[in-house]
Amino acid sequence: MVKVDIVRAIQLGTDLQFGEAEKLVNDMLEMIKEKLENGEDVLITGLGKFELRNKKARPGRDPKSKRDYEISARRVVTFHPSKVWRDELNNKN
Amino acid sequence: MNKSELIEELAERTGYNPNLTDKTVRIFFDRIKFALNAGDKVEIRGFGSFTLKKYKGYIGRNPKTGETAEVKPKQLPVFRTGKDLRSRVNK
Numbered sequence: 001m002v003k004v005d006i007v008r009a010i011q012l013g014t015d016l017q018f019g020e021a022e023k024l025v026n027d028m029l030e031m032i033k034e035k036l037e038n039g040e041d042v043l044i045t046g047l048g049k050f051e052l053r054n055k056k057a058r059p060g061r062d063p064k065s066k067r068d069y070e071i072s073a074r075r076v077v078t079f080h081p082s083k084v085w086r087d088e089l090n091n092k093n
Numbered sequence: 094m095n096k097s098e099l100i101e102e103l104a105e106r107t108g109y110n111p112n113l114t115d116k117t118v119r120i121f122f123d124r125i126k127f128a129l130n131a132g133d134k135v136e137i138r139g140f141g142s143f144t145l146k147k148y149k150g151y152i153g154r155n156p157k158t159g160e161t162a163e164v165k166p167k168q169l170p171v172f173r174t175g176k177d178l179r180s181r182v183n184k
Contacts, residue, residue, distance in 0.1 A: 001128045001135045010120045014113060024117050028103050028141050035094050037118030037181045043095040048124045048170075052182060074183045077141075085126060089145075090167045 036077055048081040096122075129170050138179035146171045 003025065008019040032050070035042050044049040052074055060071040081089075094102075100118050106112040118161040122143040127137050127144055176181075 001124070001133050003137050006121055006124045006137075009124050010117050013120050014116050016113070016117075021117065024103070024107060024109065027107055027143065028114075028118060029100070029137065031103060031106070033098065033140070033178050033181055036184075037179065041094055042099070044099075045096050047126060050172075058184060065136055077172075077174045077178060077182055079141075079143075079154070079170075080171045086167075086169060088126075088130060090165075090171065 024076050046082055047085055048079055048085060051080060052076070053078050100128065105157070139175045141175040141178060142173050144171050145169070 004022075007018060007022045007025055008037045010016060010025065010074075014021065016024065017079050032042050036050060036052060039052060041052060055074050055076055057073040058071050059068060096118065100115045101111060103109075103118065106113040107114065108117065116137055125143060128135050132145065134144045145168050146170045148166060151164050153162050153164045154160065155162055
């Protein structure tokens with residue numbers, strides 16, 4: 001499934017035209033990205049939490065050339081699925 | 094930021110009424126969930142993709158009591174950050 005499929009579902013579930021639904025989805029995604037970019041975690045109840053983590057530099061290795069190099073320190077986004085969703089996926093409710 | 098704040102701010106920014114942004118945000122994340130629950134994967138360009146990862150069961154041990162416990166096989170959603178988001182959070 002890709003974004004267009006979700007936009008179509010929104011078009012069907014609301015009074016929005018396809019283009020309007022698409023723009024609204026893009027605006028929402030842009031907002032979430034801005035929050036994360038500014039260091040703010042984003043919690044979507046029922047789905048999970050998008051969190052920022054600071055990773056230290058660590059040694060890495062290019063498996064092709066077998067050369068050692070350093071993986072630089074970086075900030076990454078991680079996702080933690082909510083308990084509700086984890087239980088749903090494993091038929092616990 | 095949580096979901097209701099997202100819904101509210103999205104309404105403010107776009108000028109749509111909060112009921113509509115609420116519905117849109119809900120459908121968006123429900124669809125992702127339903128797709129994964131049905132075994133499908135979801136790709137949102139620039140944001141990221143969701144896939145399912147299956148884990149085998151194993152015999153674990155409670156480190157406190159030393160008792161053995163069976164951990165059942167399970168499946169969990171895995172999120173892989175998209176290119177645009179990845180580069181934007183790491184500037």
